[in-house]
Amino acid sequence: MFERRATRQIHLGTVAVGGGAPITVQSMTTTKTADVEGTLQQIYALAAAGCDIVRCTCNEPEAAEGLARIVPRSPLPIVADIHHQYKMALAAMEAGVHGLRLNPGNIRRPEHIKAVASEARDRGLPIRIGVNGGSLDPALYDKHGGLTAAAMVESAMQEMAYFDEVGFEAVKISVKASNVPLMVEAYRMLADATDAPLHLGVTEAGPPPAGLVKSTAGIATLLLEGIGDTIRYSLTADPVEEARAGRQLLEALGLRERKNVDLIACPSCGRAEIDVIDVANRAQAAFADREIPLQIAVMGCVVNGPGEAREADLGIAAGNKRGHLFVKGRNVAVVPEDEMVEALVEWADFICENGTDAAIARADTARAEREAQRDRAKLLDDRGDDANNSEQRIVEIRRTIS
Numbered sequence: 001m002f003e004r005r006a007t008r009q010i011h012l013g014t015v016a017v018g019g020g021a022p023i024t025v026q027s028m029t030t031t032k033t034a035d036v037e038g039t040l041q042q043i044y045a046l047a048a049a050g051c052d053i054v055r056c057t058c059n060e061p062e063a064a065e066g067l068a069r070i071v072p073r074s075p076l077p078i079v080a081d082i083h084h085q086y087k088m089a090l091a092a093m094e095a096g097v098h099g100l101r102l103n104p105g106n107i108r109r110p111e112h113i114k115a116v117a118s119e120a121r122d123r124g125l126p127i128r129i130g131v132n133g134g135s136l137d138p139a140l141y142d143k144h145g146g147l148t149a150a151a152m153v154e155s156a157m158q159e160m161a162y163f164d165e166v167g168f169e170a171v172k173i174s175v176k177a178s179n180v181p182l183m184v185e186a187y188r189m190l191a192d193a194t195d196a197p198l199h200l201g202v203t204e205a206g207p208p209p210a211g212l213v214k215s216t217a218g219i220a221t222l223l224l225e226g227i228g229d230t231i232r233y234s235l236t237a238d239p240v241e242e243a244r245a246g247r248q249l250l251e252a253l254g255l256r257e258r259k260n261v262d263l264i265a266c267p268s269c270g271r272a273e274i275d276v277i278d279v280a281n282r283a284q285a286a287f288a289d290r291e292i293p294l295q296i297a298v299m300g301c302v303v304n305g306p307g308e309a310r311e312a313d314l315g316i317a318a319g320n321k322r323g324h325l326f327v328k329g330r331n332v333a334v335v336p337e338d339e340m341v342e343a344l345v346e347w348a349d350f351i352c353e354n355g356t357d358a359a360i361a362r363a364d365t366a367r368a369e370r371e372a373q374r375d376r377a378k379l380l381d382d383r384g385d386d387a388n389n390s391e392q393r394i395v396e397i398r399r400t401i402s
């Protein structure tokens, strides 16, 4: 669909970034890194939600010691986030982390940058140059007359030059800003200036839904231009939400295979026979982060639902106090309305284990189709094509005001 920009490849533990590797999802723990059990719990939840790489702050000696205990038990490669104190980068490497993130805006002394890069080179560890609009080097801010795309790119290239001096090459770069057009411009500029893999993100995007919208606007725009090798949603929310959002974006763009349920649901309308929002939310909670790579539909009415969601692997549509289950558009079963979610979970498990053909083969499709037809006909009879009774309302309105 779109050509991806050719980049160098680096590795964080066993996870490749750049060089044609699948685009990865990142997030960051919000626990104190010294809290080993709490941090590991969050890392496991992130892994279940589709996260590939996790970052933990390393801001104090206790955090570095925590990392030494976390790294051997972590299911994901760990990047230590370093600000201000270059010695924390050295301590994190000693703790066994798989990579570092340095902020060039607040670790500025060349001898410190080169000491970290030399150590990372010797240990074979990658470093992300993480430029952040909010903490740009003041000298560059002044030189460019404020926060500009060129200033952020120059900050990254300056850091790269220090890395080059000590022969360090395993680098990836981010130039994040909270302003979406600025962030997009900076990444485009950076993509022209280097073949290093790029880590995309809109920094300080805020809480959902605005944070999700801003992040998606920036990240998706660049991904569709072939720019970007790894992504992070920076939300003011549980980091699991960040991982889910990142994963869902990549799946929606066809850049990663589906891992969890892709729950689709109709927006509901006057025809809806159930509270679609409630049923969809309960289904979402029931599937949560289970590894069921199916598209599952919740549709408000059997009149239009099965047709509108015929591409889904599995779906259910309400009608006449019953739930009509369909697999790849074929009616397969009818269940009481209050068992719709349980039925979806049971059929999803069956399809996951045995495939859609086996699910259709085990069903009495002729009977299920007859039942669906009957409920569809009854609804059309009862309500007609105009579910909102608009014509009747208009007559009433006219009578009221005449």
Ligand code: SF4
Residues within 6 Å of the ligand: 266, 267, 268, 269, 270, 271, 272, 273, 299, 300, 301, 302, 303, 304, 305, 308
């Ligand atoms: S499936 Fe039925 S309830 Fe849902 S939006 Fe379509 S017509 Fe309305």
